[in-house]
Amino acid sequence: MSQQVLWEVVKGNNAFLVKRNGLRLSTDPFNNTGVQTYSSTGFITNNAIGVVPTQAKTNQINNVNLVTRKSTKFQQADRKNKNTQSVYASTLSVKHGIHTASRVIRKRFGTRRLGLQKAALRKLVNLNRANAVRRRNEIAATKAQKR
C-alpha cells in the first residue's frame, strides 16, 4: 500500500497520535522525531527504522534497540511471499555499539532520506548519552556496594 494512501487514512486519527498543547505528537516507535508528520511517520512505510529504548537489565551495556519494519526471520525463510505484508518489527539490539547501529541507519536511509537519517542518528546519540549516565551511576553504585 502506498505511503500516500495510508497517510490519508491514518493522519486524522491513529493509535499513536497524541494531541497535546496544540501539537500533534506521535508515540509511533518508527517515528524518531516525535511529531506526527507525513515523512516522519515510519509505520506507514516499508523501510523505517525506529530507535527505541528498552528496559535495561543490570550490567547490560546498551539499552537501545533498533526496530525495523521488515520481519527478517520470515522474509528470509519464504522469499516468494514478498507481496504479503512484512509484519511489524524485528528488533536489533545495539550491543555492538552505536557505530554498527549508525551504520545500519545510514545504509538504510542512504543519501536520499537525509532528514530521516539525521533524526534516527540524533535519537540514537541522545539515548546513548542517557544510557551512559545510567551506566556510570550503576558502576558507582556497585563500587559503593563493594566497599
Add this chain to the structure above:
Amino acid sequence: MTSVPLVSVFSADDSTKVTAKHIPLPAVFQTPIRPDIVSFVHTNIAKNRRQAHAVNPQAGMQHSAESWGTGRAVARIPRVSGSGTHRSGQAAFGNQCRKGRMSLPIKVWRRWHRRVNIKQKRHAAASAVAATGIVPLVLARGHRISQVPQIPLVVEDKIESYEKTTDALNFLKRFGAFEDVQKVVSTKVVRAGISKQRGKKYRVRKGPLVVYFNENAKLLKAFRNVPGVEVVNVTRLNLLQLAPGGQLGRFVIWTQSAFAHLDKLFGTYRYASVLKDGYQLLRPLLTNPDLARIINSNQVQEKVQPAKTTTVLHEVQKKNPLRNTKAMDRLNPYARKQRAAAIAAIKANTKGTKKIKKNKALKKASRAAFNKVSAALNDATNAAVQEEQDIKVKYFSVQKGAAQAE
C-alpha cells in the same frame, strides 16, 4: 497486477510450520480502502442496535396549571392551581420551569434505525476486509501485532474444533495474538457516566476477531471467554466488528476455509460475487497509487525537463533600462550598437566646425546682451532702492524735527 500476492497458511499447533505455502490472496484484499464509505455506513448501521426509549408523555404535565394572565406583576407562565402548599402558584409546564416538562419530549416513534443501500454496505465490508490485511492500518487501530508472523493471518481449520479455552489461549499465544488480549485485559476500565448503573460497567477494548467457516465449529465456545476476542462466521461478517468505531484495520485471524470462501462471497475482479447477487468489487481510481514511484519512474522522468539548479526570480535591485545603459544592454544587446549609431548620426548631421563657431558666436552675443540687460536691471533696482532710502530718511528726520519742535 501481473503477480498475484500469496499468503501462507499456518499450522494450528506450530506457528513456524506452514501447511499450505502459497495461497493466492482473495480479491477482496485488493479493493480500495474507502474510509469515507466505511465511516458513513458505520455511523448509520451503528444506530440499528438502538432500543426505543422515551420520556413519560405525562412528565411535568400532571397539573391543572393555568397562566394568571397579565396585571398581576408576575410572568405569564402557567402556574399551579390551588393553595395550601408551596407548590401552588409556582411555574409549571415550561421547559424552563422547575419540575416542568422537557422541550420536545422524546417520543418512542423517533426514527431510531437507518437503512443504508445494500451496495454501500457491501463496499464498506469489502473495504474493511481489505484493511485487515494491511499492517500499518492494523497498527494504527492500536492492535499489538508485533509478534504475529503474517498479516493476514490464516490458520488451518483445526482451530475450528477447539473446545477448551486453554487450547484457544495457547493458540493465541503461539501466534503472537496474546499481546493483543493482554492489552484488552490491562485496559479494562470502569465506564464514566451513568451507564455503569445501567449494565455497562466496563469499557473493554476489542481484541482479535476470529473468522471461521464451518457452521458446526466448536471454537465459538472455546474463544468466547477470552477477553476481547470475537468469533464470527465468514458468511456473516459484520462491519461493526471489522471496523469498530468506524476505524479500519481490525486484527483478524482467518481459518483456511473461511479465507478461501471470501472469493465466493465478494467475488473477484473477473467474476462477480456468487453469494451477493450482482455485487461487483469496487474498482480503484488509481491502479497504482504510489505517487513517488510514478514520479520517479523511467516513463515520467524521460519526458520531464531537467531540474533547475537555480531560479532567479528578479534582480536584487531594479535598474531602469531607459536610464541605466548597462541594464538596457542586459535586456537588449543591440542597444549598444543603436546608441553608437545615433551618436555617429548626430555627428554626421552637424556640418563641420563652421556651424559650431557660428553657434559659439551666437552664444557670445546672447550672453553679452543678457549681461547688458541684467546690468541695466541692476542699475534700475539700485536706483530704486536708493530713492526709497532717501524718502525714509526725509520722513524720519521730519518726524524728529516735529518731535523736537514740541
